[in-house]
Amino acid sequence: MDRRKFVAATAAATAATTQAQQPAPVRDKPLRSEHWGPLYYDAAEKAQVDEVVDTGLPFRFSSRRGIAALKVATYEKEFAAKIGARYALAVSSGTAALECAMAALQIGPGDEVILPAWTWHSDCTAIVRAGALPVFAEIDETFNLDPSDIEHRITPNTKAIIAVHLQGSPAHLDPIFAIARKHKLRVIEDCSQAVGASYKGRRLGSMGDIGTYSHQESKTITSGEGGTVVSSDPEIFERAVRFHDVGSIRPPHSETLGATKLAPFVGTNFRMNEFSGGVMLVQLRKLDAIIASVRANSARVYEALSKISGLRFRTRPDSAGDLASPVFIRFESKAQRDRFLDLMRAENVPATPPGGSVVLPIQSYIENKVATHPAWPTWTSPRGRAIQYGAASCPRTSDVLSRFAGVPVGPKYTRQDTDDIVAAVRKAYPAALKA
Numbered sequence: 090m091d092r093r094k095f096v097a098a099t100a101a102a103t104a105a106t107t108q109a110q111q112p113a114p115v116r117d118k119p120l121r122s123e124h125w126g127p128l129y130y131d132a133a134e135k136a137q138v139d140e141v142v143d144t145g146l147p148f149r150f151s152s153r154r155g156i157a158a159l160k161v162a163t164y165e166k167e168f169a170a171k172i173g174a175r176y177a178l179a180v181s182s183g184t185a186a187l188e189c190a191m192a193a194l195q196i197g198p199g200d201e202v203i204l205p206a207w208t209w210h211s212d213c214t215a216i217v218r219a220g221a222l223p224v225f226a227e228i229d230e231t232f233n234l235d236p237s238d239i240e241h242r243i244t245p246n247t248k249a250i251i252a253v254h255l256q257g258s259p260a261h262l263d264p265i266f267a268i269a270r271k272h273k274l275r276v277i278e279d280c281s282q283a284v285g286a287s288y289k290g291r292r293l294g295s296m297g298d299i300g301t302y303s304h305q306e307s308k309t310i311t312s313g314e315g316g317t318v319v320s321s322d323p324e325i326f327e328r329a330v331r332f333h334d335v336g337s338i339r340p341p342h343s344e345t346l347g348a349t350k351l352a353p354f355v356g357t358n359f360r361m362n363e364f365s366g367g368v369m370l371v372q373l374r375k376l377d378a379i380i381a382s383v384r385a386n387s388a389r390v391y392e393a394l395s396k397i398s399g400l401r402f403r404t405r406p407d408s409a410g411d412l413a414s415p416v417f418i419r420f421e422s423k424a425q426r427d428r429f430l431d432l433m434r435a436e437n438v439p440a441t442p443p444g445g446s447v448v449l450p451i452q453s454y455i456e457n458k459v460a461t462h463p464a465w466p467t468w469t470s471p472r473g474r475a476i477q478y479g480a481a482s483c484p485r486t487s488d489v490l491s492r493f494a495g496v497p498v499g500p501k502y503t504r505q506d507t508d509d510i511v512a513a514v515r516k517a518y519p520a521a522l523k524a
């Protein structure tokens with residue numbers, strides 16, 4: 090054998106031995122990640138859509154449909170009852186719901202709103218589009234607002250706090266409400282990523298001045314796009330309704346409110362249609378079943394993983410009330426976390442960094458203060474000109490996000506799926522700590 094052939098043969102033999110020594114991955118194929126709502130689509134959603142097609146009445150305020158048969162209106166009534174709020178308004182998206190919240194609380198130029206540095210764009214864009222100033226506070230290991238980082242950011246212009254309940258888990262509501270009461274601030278609960286979850290026995294969205302929800306495809310229940318606003322304050326609700334429908338109010342909202350208080354004002358059109366309303370209505374009736382399945386599957390994972398020495402989870406202010414997915418694991422460093430992600434991928438059980446949101450102060454349009462018009466009031470006020478965003482404004486947020494990895498658990502996961510998650514973490518976690 091010449092030298093070239095000898096080297097090639099040796100390399101092939103080594104590779105074969107290494108392959109033989111490599112333990113098989115936990116799964117042959119990657120564990121699927123699921124969008125929950127569509128997994129539950131069945132004849133009920135189909136019947137709702139068919140009915141709208143058959144009747145030819147897709148407009149939510151159609152006078153040809155009897156009030157009792159209005160799908161969006163029925164959805165609103167049932168949603169309010171489910172959440173435990175007096176009123177609910179269906180809108181076209183979670184972003185629209187946030188813009189309604191700004192209008193409903195009369196937040197505008199000169200006002201400041203505190204929100205977490207890590208959340209979805211819409212929390213910030215709703216503030217900016219109202220002409221107000223976004224002021225970011227750090228998150229803690231709940232991935233939600235750190236209550237200890239709020240008070241020093243309050244100025245005489247601060248009007249509201251957006252408590253966003255991210256990745257299925259409630260924010261620390263008790264201390265946030267205490268701060269809001271002390272400083273006479275409004276609280277908006279953005280429940281888009283935690284639809285149906287609760288805090289100390291009450292559903293998210295029902296405790297603040299106003300609550301908002303998204304029903305985009307990746308949320309708990311969905312009509313592809315959609316949103317809901319809830320409030321128990323009749324004046325706040327009337328403003329939200331009027332804003333979403335070019336300043337007007339019609340039945341059934343005018344009937345629900347009884348005497349309306351406000352004159353028309355400038356609004357927009359964020360109305361939901363009857364196709365979405367019908368789908369949302371039947372999805373809503375499945376909400377508790379979806380959440381119960383996720384919690385049952387997640388409980389198996391939490392229980393098994395809690396026996397791994399040293400393993401710590403994300404901080405959960407209400408582990409009985411949250412949506413329990415993804416299951417987030419804490420690391421001491423980004424290097425360990427990244428190694429864990431690689432190892433889990435090799436096991437075909439993908440884990441991901443905290444997702445579904447962005448670190449807002451480092452987005453270029455925020456860091457550079459770019460609105461739709463150069464004279465936009467947000468950043469032309471003295472406070473707006475002075476405020477500094479960028480990475481230096483939220484170091485703890487970036488640190489927290491760099492040290493966690495999450496494994497999503499779906500409502501239709503089998504026992505084998507959750508067993509595989511546990512087996513993969515048992516292999517990958519101790520190995521990642523060696524990084």
Ligand SMILES: Cc1ncc(COP(=O)(O)O)c(C=O)c1O
Nearest residue numbers: 182183184209211281303304305
């Ligand atoms: C926290 C949060 N707020 C608001 C929204 C906006 O919802 P939508 O996409 O329905 O406009 C989202 C969407 O992902 C979100 O995650």
